[in-house]
Amino acid sequence: xxxxxxxxxxxxxxxxxxxxxxxxxxxxxxxxxxxxxxxxxxxxxxxxxxxxxxxxxxxxxxxxxxxxxxxxxxxxxxxxxxxxxxxxxxxxxxxxxxxxxxxxxxxxxxxxxxxxxxxxxxxxxxxxxxxxxxxxxxxxxxxxxxxxxxxxxxxxxxxxxxxxxxxxxxxxxxxxxxxxxxxxxxxxxxxxxxxxxxxxxxxxxxxxxxxxxxxxxxxxxxxxxxxxxxxxxxxxxxxxxxxxxxxxxxxxxxxxxxxxxxxxxxxxxxxxxxxxxxxxxxxxxxxxxxxxxxxxxxxxxxxxxxxxxxxxxxxxxxxxxxxxxxxxxxxxxxxxxxxxxxxxxxxxxxxxxxxxxxxxxxxxxxxxxxxxxxxxxxxxxxxxxxxxxxxxxxxx
Numbered sequence: 001x002x003x004x005x006x007x008x009x010x011x012x013x014x015x016x017x018x019x020x021x022x023x024x025x026x027x028x029x030x031x032x033x034x035x036x037x038x039x040x041x042x043x044x045x046x047x048x049x050x051x052x053x054x055x056x057x058x059x060x061x062x063x064x065x066x067x068x069x070x071x072x073x074x075x076x077x078x079x080x081x082x083x084x085x086x087x088x089x090x091x092x093x094x095x096x097x098x099x100x101x102x103x104x105x106x107x108x109x110x111x112x113x114x115x116x117x118x119x120x121x122x123x124x125x126x127x128x129x130x131x132x133x134x135x136x137x138x139x140x141x142x143x144x145x146x147x148x149x150x151x152x153x154x155x156x157x158x159x160x161x162x163x164x165x166x167x168x169x170x171x172x173x174x175x176x177x178x179x180x181x182x183x184x185x186x187x188x189x190x191x192x193x194x195x196x197x198x199x200x201x202x203x204x205x206x207x208x209x210x211x212x213x214x215x216x217x218x219x220x221x222x223x224x225x226x227x228x229x230x231x232x233x234x235x236x237x238x239x240x241x242x243x244x245x246x247x248x249x250x251x252x253x254x255x256x257x258x259x260x261x262x263x264x265x266x267x268x269x270x271x272x273x274x275x276x277x278x279x280x281x282x283x284x285x286x287x288x289x290x291x292x293x294x295x296x297x298x299x300x301x302x303x304x305x306x307x308x309x310x311x312x313x314x315x316x317x318x319x320x321x322x323x324x325x326x327x328x329x330x331x332x333x334x335x336x337x338x339x340x341x342x343x344x345x346x347x348x349x350x351x352x353x354x355x356x357x358x359x360x361x362x363x364x365x366x367x368x369x370x371x372x373x374x375x376x377x378x379x380x381x382x383x384x385x386x387x388x389x390x391x392x393x394x395x396x
Contacts, residue, residue, distance in 0.1 A: 001168060001173060001176065001395075002166070002167045002168065002395075003167050003168045003169070003170070003172075003173045004042060004045055004046065004141060004167055004168070004169055004170070005045075006167060007049075007139055007165075007167060008049050009045075009046045009049035009050065009051025009139065010049050010050035010051060010107075011050060011051070011107060012049075012051045012052075012139055013051065013052050013053075013054055013102065013105065013136070013137045013138045013139075014046045014051050014052070014053050014054065014137060014138070014139050014141050015054045015056065015133070015134070015136055015137025015138075015139070015140050015141065016039075016042065016043070016046075016053060016054065016055050016056070016137075016141040016142075016143055016169060017057070017140075017141070017142050017143065017144045017147075017154050017155055017158075017390075018035075018036075018039045018055050018056070018057045018143050018144050018169075018171075019035050019057060019143075019144035019145065019146035019147050019171075019374065019375070020035060020036055020055075020057035020058075020059060020072065020075050020079075020112075021035070021057065021058055021060065021146065021147070022034075022035050022036060022059070022075070024069070024074060028069065028074040030074070030075070030078050032358075032361075033078050033082065034357070034361070034372075034374065035146065035374055036075065036078060036079055036082055037082055038171045038374050039143055039169065039171055040082055040083055041170045042141065042143050042169035042170045042171060043055075043083060043110065044083070045170070046141075047085070047110075050107050050108070051107060052105045052106065052107050052108060052109045052110070052111075053109070053110045053111070054102055054105075054111050054113065054137050055079075055110065055111065055112045055113065056093055056113045056116055056136075056154055057072060057075075057112075057113075057115070057116065057144070058115055058116045058117040058122065058147070058154075059071070059072055059074075059115050059117070060115075060117070061117070062117050062118055065118055065119075066114075066115070066118045067118075070115055070117070070118075071114065071115060072089070072112055072113070072114055072115050073089050073091075073114075075112065076088075076089050079110075079112065083110065085108075085110055086109075086110070087110045087111070087112050088101065088109065088110065088111050088112070089111070089112050089114075090102075090111055090112070090113050090114060091114050092113070092114050092118075093113035093114050093115070093116050093118070093119070093133065094119065094129065094132040094133060095132075098113055098114075098136060099135070099136070102136045102137075113136075116133075116152075116153075116154050121153060122152050122153045123150075123152055123153075124153070125151050125152055125153050125156060125157050126153050126157070127153070127157055130153040130154065130157035130158040130160075130161065131161060133153065133154055133158055134158050134161035134162065138165065139165045139166070139167070140158060140159055140161070140162040140165060140166040140167075140394075141166075141167055141168070141169045142155065142159070142166070142167075142168055142169065142172055142390055142393070142394050143168070143170065143171045143172050144171070144172070144390070145172050145175040145373070145374050145375040145378050145379075145390075146374050146375035146376075146377075146378055147375070147378070147390065148172065148375065148378050148382075148388040148389065148390030148391055149375075149377055149378040149381040149382070149388045149389065149390070150389065150390070151389040155389065155390040155393065156389040156390055156392070156393045157393070158393075159393035159394050166393075166394050167394065168394055171374060172390075172391075172394075174371070175373060175374065175375065175378075175379070175382075176382075176391065178350055178370070178371040178373070179350065179373070179379060179382050179383065181348065182313060182315055182348075182350050182383070183212065183383065183386070186212065186312075186313040186348070187312035187313050187348065188214055188312060188313070189214040189310060189311045189312055189313075190212060190213045190214050190215070190311065190312070190313040190314075190315075191213065191214065191215040191216075191217065191307055191308060191311040191313070191314050191315075192209045192213045192215070192216045192217070192314075192315045192316075192317075193217045193219070193304070193308070193314065193315065193316040193317070193318075193335060193339070194206070194209075194216065194217065194218050194219070194220075194222070194317055194318050195218070195219040195220030195222065195223075195317070195318030195319045195320050195321075195332075195355075195356075196220045196221065196222055196317070196318030196319065196353070196355065197220060197221040197222060197238060198221070198222055198240060198243075199222045199225045199226070199240050199246060199247055200243055201222075202222060202317075202318075202380075203243075203246060203250075204380075204384040205317070205380050205383055205384055206250050207250075207253075207384075208383055208384055209259075209315075209383075210250070210253050210254050210257050210259050211257070213259060213315075214259065214260065214311075215259070215260045215261075215262060215307050215311065216254065216259060216260070216261045216262065217262045217304050217307060217308075218261065218262070218263055218264075219264055219296050219300070219304070219318070219319070219320035219321070219331065219335070220318050220319055220320055220321065221237070221238035222238075222240075222318075223263055223264050223284070223293075223296075224237040224238055224239050224284075224293060225238075225239050225240050225243050225244055225247045226247045226250075226251065226263050227263060227264075227284050227285050228244055228247075229244045229245070229247040229248040229251065230248075230251070230263075230285065231285070232284060232285025232286070232287075233285055233286055233287055233288075233289075234284075234285070234287050234293065235269070235287035235288050235289050235290065235292055235293070236289070236290060236291060236292040237287060237291075237292045237293040238292070260307075262303065262304065262307060263284065264284045264293075264296045264297065264300040265283065265284055265297070265299050265300050265303060266281055266282065266283050266284055266296070266297030266298065266299045266300050267281070267282055267283075267284050267287065267294075267295065267296060267297050267300070268280075268281055268293070268294060268295040268296070268297050268321065268327075268328060268330070268331070269281070269282050269287055269288075269291040269292060269293050269294065270291065270292055270294050270328070271290060271291055272292075273292065273294070273322075274325075275325040275326060275327050275328070277294075277327075279327060281298070282297075284297075284300070293321075294321050294322045294325070294328040295320060295321025295322065295323075295328040295329070295330060295331045295332075296321060296331035297331075300320075300331065301330070301331055301334045301335070304320075304334075304335060304338070305334060305335070305338040308335070308338040308339055308342050309338060309341065309342050309345075311342060311347055312346070312347050312348070313347065313348050313349075314339050314342060314343075314347055314348070314349040314350070315349075315350050315352070315383075316335070316336075316339055316349070316350070316351050316352070316353075316356050317351075317352050317353040317356055317376070317379070317380065318353055318355060318356060319331075319332040319355045319356065319359055320332045320334075320335055323355070323359055323362075332359050333359070333363055336359050336360055336363050336365055337363065337365070339351070339365075339369060340365045340368035340369055343368060343369050343370055344368065347370075348370045349369040349370045349371070350369075350370060350371050350373065351369050351371070351372045351373065352372075352373035352375070352376055352379035352380070353373075353376035353379065353380070355376075356376075357372055357374075357376070360372060
């Protein structure tokens with residue numbers, strides 16, 4: 001793996017693809033700066049070498065060119081504060097504006113380019129657009145794991161313009177090392193904890209994990225499709241009717257591979273999708289017609305926690321319930337604390353996926369687990385396929 005440690009950036013401009021796709025409130029204030037913080041070590045290393053830094057990123061999903069709410073200028077104050085150095089801004093990522101801003105840079109300076117997705121060519125993986133971006137730096141650094149699964153101009157195409165001058169930043173290399181440890185050197189027992197709403201989002205990762213894990217715990221809305229597949233009554237709980245057969249095949253596949261697939265045995269049910277709903281505990285396959293499961297119940301918490309505490313390697317992707325609502329967060333909170341406790345006893349734990357990361361941060365447990373991934377979709381695709389377009393572009 002070629003990383004920034006393989007280069008001396010003295011007198012060089014590092015063109016770094018970062019993932020500054022961070023959440024903003026209605027006043028354009030950043031509500032979670034995790035992804036910006038993650039890149040500070042990479043940037044500081046390059047500056048310490050005597051280099052300068054040109055940052056490029058996307059933000060949100062602009063539809064028709066520039067939009068105020070998706071401008072990366074909103075990132076500048078927080079990036080300046082976190083880096084302890086002034087971050088200047090260019091109002092475009094290509095053309096005269098970008099070129100003049102880059103040409104005016106001196107060693108030790110940082111420049112942030114405007115949103116790449118203000119140009120449709122970025123998502124199209126356009127080679128000409130990638131070539132224009134490439135002219136803005138001497139060495140290409142990919143440090144945007146959260147977008148490494150996209151074959152976009154700035155992640156997968158641009159690297160060809162830097163045949164011997166491309167590398168990974170510390171975010172990318174850290175993600176790859178930790179996920180590879182999970183995939184290829186996991187201490188047993190290896191337990192995967194999967195949650196979230198849809199089975200369809202997790203089919204490929206489930207197929208991969210059945211080949212590698214000893215235990216697979218399934219919670220969240222997706223669990224009810226599996227419970228339905230086994231003939232359970234799930235009331236108005238979320239079910240993907242077109243995935244019931246798929247769920248049954250996964251259950252059978254796990255049995256054949258001697259993998260313990262563990263579903264909730266009870267659920268906290270509500271009479272409507274609201275924090276103020278009436279609540280009752282029910283066995284997971286005996287939910288009445290007008291009720292819906294919105295969290296795992298206490299018996300499931302106990303069962304899942306026992307499995308987690310006996311594990312040496314743990315992957316967590318997806319909450320156990322609607323943890324954004326305080327009355328349906330207990331299952332997710334319990335699992336988060338169990339994973340932190342297992343980690344303190346020597347287990348290796350990897351947390352990935354927006355909601356799981358949000359939960360770990362909500363309960364202030366980020367420092368109590370082994371590694372928190374910055375890219376949910378990218379992490380899942382890396383586990384599914386063993387590589388990503390943004391990784392292949394740098395490695396080839």
